[in-house]
Amino acid sequence: MVRWVILVLLMAFWLPRQAYAMHIMEGYLPLGWCLFWAVLCLPALILGTRSLQKQAGDNLKMKLVLALSAAFAFVLSALKLPSVTGSSSHPTGVGLGAVLFGPMAMSVVGCIILLFQALLLAHGGITTLGANTFSMAVVGPTVSYLVFRVVHKYGFGRGVAVFLAAALGDLSTYVTTSFQLALAFPAPIGGVAASFWKFASIFAVTQVPLAVSEGLLTVIMVNWVMKY
Amino acid sequence: MDKPTFALEGVEYNYEDGTQALQGISLGIESGKKVAFLGSNGAGKSTLFLHLNGILRPFRGRILFRGQEVRYARKELARLRAKVGIVFQNPDRQVVIGHVWEDVSFGPMNLGLSPPEVEARVEEALNITGLWDLRDKAVHLLSYGQKKRVALAGVLAMKPEVMILDEPTASLDPGQVHALLELLERLHRQGIQIVLSTHDVDFAYAWADWVVIMHAGRVLAEGLPKDVFSDTDILKRASLTKPVLWRVWEELNKTGLYDGGPPRTVEELSAPIARAAADRRPTFG
Amino acid sequence: MDKPTFALEGVEYNYEDGTQALQGISLGIESGKKVAFLGSNGAGKSTLFLHLNGILRPFRGRILFRGQEVRYARKELARLRAKVGIVFQNPDRQVVIGHVWEDVSFGPMNLGLSPPEVEARVEEALNITGLWDLRDKAVHLLSYGQKKRVALAGVLAMKPEVMILDEPTASLDPGQVHALLELLERLHRQGIQIVLSTHDVDFAYAWADWVVIMHAGRVLAEGLPKDVFSDTDILKRASLTKPVLWRVWEELNKTGLYDGGPPRTVEELSAPIARAAADRRPTFG
C-alpha cells in the first residue's frame, strides 16, 4: 500500500503540468472516440446556440456581456493558481457564467473557450474538442450549477455553496476525464473499471488539492464581487 | 546616506518576444535628489522602473540599492519592495477592488504589521493624500484623479524610502497636476526620495534636480537640467523638444537684453526682464 | 456650409447615478473652425462629445447638426454617425476587432458599402495614418501610439465630415504629438473639421481657432484663443492655467520692451524681441 502511494506521488511529480491537462491533449484519443464525444456534445451545443440566439440575438448589450464573460473565463483559466502545481482547468469561470445564462448556453461558450485554448495556448486540441467540451463545458459547469442551487436551497451560506460548487465541479471534471480515458484505453484485464481507477488515482494527486484551492479562490472572488 | 540610492551596472533586459527593452543601462541615482526620467514611449523607462523594485530581473548586469546588490530570493525581495514603492501609470491596474480603506491597507497588511499599526498607517496615508473623506467608497466608483491618489496612498502606507512614479501626470488636468506636485514636494521634505518618469519636458525641467534621458533602451544623457537641456542634439535623438521657457530664454539671449541663466519658471524670468527694462528706461529718459 | 456644424440649445444630461453631467449647454460650433474644448477632468467634455455623435441623448434641450435637429430614430442616427466620427481617448475602448485591417473595415462595412469600396477606403485610411505596413498585425501587439492611430484610421475610413477627438494627445510623447498634429492639419486641409478636447492649455492655445472652456457641466467661456486666455478669472474657476507663452508675454509686456500681441509659438515671439533689441542697440552705439 505504501509503495502504491509512493508510486502515485512520483507520478504526480512527473506530471506536474498535467494539472492543466485536465484537457485531453491533441491526438490522444482514437478517432472513434473523438467523433463519439463530439457527436454527444452536439445536442447541447445546438440547444445552447438556440438559447443564446433567443437571449442575445438582438440585444447588443447581452451579446457583449456574453463575449466579455467568455474572455474573462479564458483569462481566469490562464491565471496560475498559487498551488503546488500549475493552473487549473477552471470549469469555474464557466460555472459562474452558468448562473447568468443557464448551463446550456454556457456549454457553447465553454466550447469556444476550449477552442481558443487549443489554438492560442496549445492546451487540449481540436480533435479532442468534443471530449473536452463534454467534461469541462457540460459536466463540470452543470455539476457546479446544480450543487450551488441545491446547497444554497438547503440554507447553507453562500460561502459553503460556492466552495462546494467550485470544488465539486472541478472534481466531476476530473472524474469524467478519467472515465473518458478509461473508455478509450481499457486495461487488458479488468477492462474499463481497472483503467478508470488507474487514471483516476494518478490525477487525484494533483486534482484534489487543486479542487480545494480552486474552491477557496472562488469563494474569495465571489465574496469580493458580491461586495461591489 | 552617502551611498547612491541606486546604482545600475550594464543592465540588460529582453522581453519574451525578443524585443531588447534595456540594452546596457549604467547609471547612478544619488540619494535625496528629485530625479526625472524623460524619453519617448517605448524608450524603456517603465521597464527600468520595474527593475528598481525587483519585479523584473536583469538578464545581464546588476543593480545596487544603497550599495548592496539586489538579490532575488523571496525574503530579500520583500525587504527591497518594502523600501522602494512603485506607483504605476494606470491606477486602474494598481487599485484593485474594495473600499479605499481596504485597498490602501493591502500593502501594510502584506508587510505583516499588527492591525493597529496598519490602521495608523492607512489613516496617515489617507490624510496626507486628502482621501480621508472617501475612505469608505468603492474604488471603482472613484474618478480617475481620485484613483490615482488611492494608488499613491497605497504605496505611501508602506512607508517606502524611495517612491517611483511612472508618468504620474499623465491624463491629469492642470489643477490635479498642481495638487500632485504639492504632495510630492511634501513627501520630498519628509525625506522620501521621488523618482519619476514623464513625457512632459516643461514639467521635468521645472521640477527635477537630476534628469535622465532615455531612448531605445539606452541612457542618452544624465545630468543637471541646465546641462541636459542645453544639448540640442541629444534631445532631437530622443525625439524630445526643449522646454518652452528654455526656448524663450534662447530668443531673449540672442538679443543681449537678458542677463540671467535659463529660467525654470515664468517667475524666474521676470526679474531679469525687469532689470533689462530698468536699464533701458534711463537711456530714453 | 454657412450653417454652424453644431448648435446646442440648453442641453442637459444626468448620469444614471444622478450626477448632473451637463447642466444646460448652449453653444455653436462654426463650420471649418478648429475647435478645442478645455476643462478639468469631470468638466463634462467627454459627455458632451458623446452627444455630438448621438450616443447619448439629452434629457432636455436639443442639438442641431448643420441646422437640422438631431433625431434619434435608427436611420437618422446612422446618417449622423456616418458624418460625425468620434475618436475616444483610450484606443482599447475603440478598436473592437483584434486585427488592424479588419478593424478599420468595420466602420465602412456598417455604412453598407460594397467590398471594393470598403477595401479602397481601408487602404486610404491605413496609408494616411502610416499604418499600411502594420495592416496584418494583431491590435494587441501594437504600441499605445499605434493603437491610437488604428482608432483614428477606423473613423477616417468612414469619411466623416467632422472628427471629434477626446483627449487625442493624452499619454503620447512629444514626437507622437507632433505627428498627430501634422495628421490633423492634413485632415483639416482636406476639409474635415476637427473638434477636440484637451487638458493641455499650451497645446490648445497654439492649435485652436476657437476655444470652449467647460467646468462642472457648464460652458464658462467660448471665443478666440486670445480673448479666452486673457480672462484670468474664468481660467482660475476652470482650474486651468494660462499658457506659458502667454505668461511670458505678460512679463515682457510689463516692461514695455515688447510691441507684439500674445505669441502662439516661440517663433512668433522672436520677431518682436529682435525688433526691441534692434531699437536698443543704437542708443548704446
Add this chain to the structure above:
Amino acid sequence: MSPVDRWAHANRWRRLHPLQKTVFAAALGGSAFVFPTPVAAIIPVIAGLFLRYGAGIPIRAFLRFMALPLSFLSLGAIPLLVQVQPSGFPLVWSMDGIPGWWIGVNGEGVRTAVTVWVRALAVTSSMYVLALTTPVPDLVDMLRRLNVPEILLEVMHLMYRYLFILMEMAQQTYVAQSSRLGYRSWSRSLSSLGRLGAALAVKSRLEVEDLYRALISRGYRGRLTVLPPPWAVCLKTAAWMGAAVVGLAVAAWLVGRRLHG
C-alpha cells in the same frame, strides 16, 4: 502572452487562404489517425518542413512549440504504459502494489503507448500548421463562410480582442500587487489572486458599456461585419501540399503491404 498568436500574425503564409491551410492541416492530422504508426511518425517532419520553407517559421521555433506538448505527452503516455492487473498474469516488469494486484509493464501497454505517443505528436504538429500560420480572426471569417451561426462568430470576434485586453489588465494588476508584496506567501497569494479575479470580473462588466459605445459610434447595426483582407489560394503551395499527402498515402500502402504481404 500567446507566442502562437504572434507567429500567426507574422509569417509568410499570412495571406494564404485560410481554407487552404485548414484543408492541409486536416489532411495531415487525418493521416495520423488512419495511417500506420511508422508513417504517422513522418508527419511532424513534414509539418516542420512546410512551416520552415512555406511559412518561414524557423525549425527552432517549431521545436520549441512542440516541446511543451511533447512533455505533456511523454508523461501522459506513462499511464498507458503502466498496467494494473490482478496478480498471476505475466508482466514484463512488476512490483507488488495493493495486495492481490500487480503493477507493471507489458507488450500491449508498450504498443498502445507508442501508438498514442506518435499519433498525438503527429496531430499536434499538423494543428500547428494551421495555428501558427492563421490568426483567430481569419478562422472566424472562414467559419462565417461555412455558415456557423452569426452569434457565435460575433462572440468569437469580440472575445479574441478582449481576452488580450483582460490578460494585459491581469498581468499589470499582478505586477502591481507583487510590488506591494501581495504574493509573499501561499495564503497571501490566494487572497491576492482572489482580489485580482474579482476585480477582473467587475472591470469586464464595466467594459461592456464602453464596448457598446465603441460599436454604436462606429455604426454597428445588428451584425458585426468586417471585410477580411484579400486572401489568395497559392497553387504552387497547394501542389506541394498535395504531394506531401499523396506521399504519405503511398508510404502507408507500402508499409501495409509489408505487414500483410
